[in-house]
Amino acid sequence: MAIRHSQTKAASRLSLDDVFSGPDEFGLLDVAPKAISQHAPIEITNFEAINTFVDEHGRAPSQDGDLAEKLLARRLTGYQNNVSLHDVLAPYDRYGLLGAIQNEVEEVSVEPELVTQVSIDDEKPKSIAPEEVTSLDDIFASAEFNELDLGDQSIFDIKHIPAVTEREQPDEIAQRRVCEDFYQFKSIFLDAQQALKSGEMETVRFNLASQVEEGDLFIMEGVLCLIDEIGDYREDNQGRYDPRLRVIFENGTESNHLLQSLAKRLYMDETGRRVVRSAESVVDAFNNISHKDKRAGQIYFVTTLSDNPVLKAIPNLIKIGYTEQTVEERIKNADRDIAFLEAPVKILATIECYNLNPNKFESLIHGFLHAQRLQMTLVANNGKTYNPREWFSVSLDTAREVVRRIIDGSIVHYRMDNTTGRLVEKRIK
Numbered sequence: 001m002a003i004r005h006s007q008t009k010a011a012s013r014l015s016l017d018d019v020f021s022g023p024d025e026f027g028l029l030d031v032a033p034k035a036i037s038q039h040a041p042i043e044i045t046n047f048e049a050i051n052t053f054v055d056e057h058g059r060a061p062s063q064d065g066d067l068a069e070k071l072l073a074r075r076l077t078g079y080q081n082n083v084s085l086h087d088v089l090a091p092y093d094r095y096g097l098l099g100a101i102q103n104e105v106e107e108v109s110v111e112p113e114l115v116t117q118v119s120i121d122d123e124k125p126k127s128i129a130p131e132e133v134t135s136l137d138d139i140f141a142s143a144e145f146n147e148l149d150l151g152d153q154s155i156f157d158i159k160h161i162p163a164v165t166e167r168e169q170p171d172e173i174a175q176r177r178v179c180e181d182f183y184q185f186k187s188i189f190l191d192a193q194q195a196l197k198s199g200e201m202e203t204v205r206f207n208l209a210s211q212v213e214e215g216d217l218f219i220m221e222g223v224l225c226l227i228d229e230i231g232d233y234r235e236d237n238q239g240r241y242d243p244r245l246r247v248i249f250e251n252g253t254e255s256n257h258l259l260q261s262l263a264k265r266l267y268m269d270e271t272g273r274r275v276v277r278s279a280e281s282v283v284d285a286f287n288n289i290s291h292k293d294k295r296a297g298q299i300y301f302v303t304t305l306s307d308n309p310v311l312k313a314i315p316n317l318i319k320i321g322y323t324e325q326t327v328e329e330r331i332k333n334a335d336r337d338i339a340f341l342e343a344p345v346k347i348l349a350t351i352e353c354y355n356l357n358p359n360k361f362e363s364l365i366h367g368f369l370h371a372q373r374l375q376m377t378l379v380a381n382n383g384k385t386y387n388p389r390e391w392f393s394v395s396l397d398t399a400r401e402v403v404r405r406i407i408d409g410s411i412v413h414y415r416m417d418n419t420t421g422r423l424v425e426k427r428i429k
Helices: 007-012 016-021 042-057 067-081 083-092 099-109 136-140 186-198 259-268 279-286 327-331 358-368 396-408
Strands: 203-205 217-220 223-230 245-249 253-255 273-275 295-304 317-323 345-354 391-393 414-417 422-425
Touching: 042 067, 042 083, 067 083, 186 223, 217 259, 245 259, 295 327, 295 396, 317 327, 317 345, 317 358, 317 396, 327 345, 345 396, 358 396, 396 422
Parallel strands: none
Antiparallel strands: 203 273, 217 223, 217 273, 223 245, 245 253, 295 317, 295 345, 317 391, 414 422
């Protein structure tokens, strides 16, 4: 049955064009961008990274920016040119980034003579005359509409399940960027790569229950990465420990992943691996030595096994030296080296050193033990004379304490008692 209204009533009502072009008083057209599922395709996740860049900078990424921005700009161009992805990405295109290219395609593919202006009023059902219905209000207010049977609506009543709430959003989205101080980490990656190739280091499948600590190495998506810093304590919406991390990658980039996000990526990645720590690194961690501490070398204490009666008569004759090699490597040619008095030596002790200036250390040790230093001129096997520089007449315990206090800086509070040959604390006047 046709719906009939008076001409006066029809003239006083707004058309749909008037309704949609008027002010949106109740915010009906304010539609939030579609949320991204954690299982969303990689194209959507990558497109959201472009949206995040626009959020932060107020513009689309440009080819004239830094490396990270150039990568985003190239990705955007690829999405704009790939029309087959437009339908998938359109719900997430809150800035109309696909629009420019899409409009160009439409203008080229549509013949001008086929384009006609169609108004909503022209799309009326043929059974209703155009002058009789001018708006949706006319239809909804009719008696015929009220008599429609909409069926049982109880299916839409939510029961027995909790209402869905939006997931907690992170305070910021982790993004890769250029690591400005990568020079500090380059040697770590080179050493790790060499150790993995030689078998000195091994890898195991990542486990979600594994602990993550500063200095840990992982392989994620085929790239070696290092946990440089662990941020302040925080929890995710499930109460799990979830601090923000500084993650350095071997390709010279870094990111600020949340712990749970990084763990999930490593777990979901079929190639995700943890690099197993060596025994030495475990000992270093126990001694509060981190990956940021640069190994300088070893300080060693050796005594001579020379048959020279003059040398054998000197009590507690010890050489205090420094090497960037292993001590065993350093002394293997001792019998031909005047630094070792051209005789075999016995290793008494070693100290591993980090962040040490070798020249400064040598000057301090020689200056502090000046009175105990060997003052003697010897004749080498080649007939030339020489003066030993790193040999001292001092007990091993005293020598080790002097070196230890030079390293930690407390040596300024002590002096050598040349009568007893022991280290004593300075008196405060």
